[in-house]
Amino acid sequence: MGQPSKKTEAHRKLIELNDELENYFSNTVIPQLFVDANMILRKFTPPAMRHFKLSAEDVGRHIDEVSSNIRFPTIIDNIEEVIKSSKDLEKDIQTTDKRWYQMNILPYIVKKEKRTNGVIITFIDINDRIEVLRGYEKLSKRYENIIYSISHDIKGPLSNMEGLLSLLKETSGSEEDTQQLLNLLNLSVDNIRSTVVELSDIRESDTDFDREAERVNFENLIEDARLALTDRIHEAGAQVECEIKETEITLSRKNVRSIIYNLLSNAIKYKAPDRAPAICVKTEKAGAYTLLSVSDNGRGIADDKKEVIFERYTRLRDDVEGTGLGLFIVKRMVEDAGGKIEVESTLGEGTTFKVFLKGQR
Structure with missing residues (x-):
């Protein structure tokens, strides 16, 4: 038998790629929509079906006909903006069931033709x-x-x-x-x-309001935070690595998520001017505590500022956006749950926040 033609081989690879996409869309836990350049809804994940009350009949419909479930009147304009600019867009939105999501609209770029042929819309649950x-x-x-x-x-x-x-x-x-x-x-x-x-x-x-405890998985919450910070990670060229030795803890899910989000966000915001952020998130056992640590190679913190950073409205730099409440809230959450937080830092080299969490039994 002769060798398969290049056209047949390309077709086979296209089928494999489509199968991989179908498998991904079928198994992901994140609500996602794929809308083409003509504003037609082409695919959506099962979580999107549940959250936005979509059905198989919605595939092939104009997104304007289904966007009423999302409670975001400018979604059409935003999709067109992303297709035109080929740049990501991020906004907080509310769905018809009154839950809050961070909506990321990402351009779907056909590399061979170097054009945007639609968007992938990802929804991260930020209600907690x-x-x-x-x-x-x-x-x-x-x-x-x-x-x-x-x-x-x-x-x-x-x-x-x-x-x-x-x-x-x-x-x-x-x-x-x-x-x-x-x-x-x-x-x-x-x-x-x-x-x-x-x-x-x-x-x-x-x-x-923030004390209801449940069994939470660190990897899931880190991924939540990573997805919520997608644009900032991409813009900063940040690398986020994980070393998870303790996978779960029984605590308030919303608190643990907020702690991880704030520490990751700070590691990106306070990056060094001459290098991309390299961030490492670790969990391990530390006596009676579960130790969550977030390390970076950023600007570092002066010794005389290591305590005041946890005070309300404290901001170390005016050129970095923020309210000065993030670390105050993190410290309050940790200590209210019987834990503690420490910081190790060297100016010009980086910072490590160590969060000692005491899980409930």
Whole structure:
């Protein structure tokens, strides 16, 4: 028998590639859509079918006919923008079931023809992260209200104390008069104390929004974070490696996800100016703890800044975007769950965050 023709061989490879794509789309746990350059929905993964209420009949339909399930009116414009520019696009969106997703629209480029022939849309579930951030925003506002209230509500008792002290200095009356003024001063002090205690009463229920524990897999959450940071990883040319020796822990899923996301995000944001980020995520046993560490080769942190980075609204550099809340939230989550966080860093060489997590039994 003769050798197969180049055309037959190319056709065979195309079939194999299509089979691989079909296998990938059938088995991935991530909601994904493949939309061609004519805005026709060509494929979607099983999770996309569940989350967006898609059916086999939706294949071949214009994306505008099915996008109502996604609750994002500009999705058509965004797809066209990506096809035209061949650049990724990332946005947070909400679906019809009120869940939040990070939507990544990636150009599908036909390399041989060097043109974009459609997009692959990936949806990363960030609902837990949004809930945690909202919870901490609410808690932060409560703290601010406490500060404002204390500032306002103790002015009266303080003014009263000032007046009584002036009278006490000026009085030359009897011991009985002096004692009466001292008693009034004591009442004013008690009034201030009770005001401060009442206003600063942060009940445990105020932070229960992030405490539900379940068995979570580190590799899955690292992959979630990696996918959520796809654009930043690509833009920075970052390499993220994992060494997973402890695969699972029983803790709040949303907390562990948020911890990993924040530490990975920081490792990319604070990269060295002369090299691409090289990041390593490890998990291992450390006595009574599970140790999660995130190491990078970034700018590093000065010794006198290693404690203040965990304080609220602390930002080490103005040229790096952020609110200064990330590490404050991470530290709060870790310590509220009975763990601790440490940092090792050398300026110009890199940083390692060590998160000691205490899983629930």
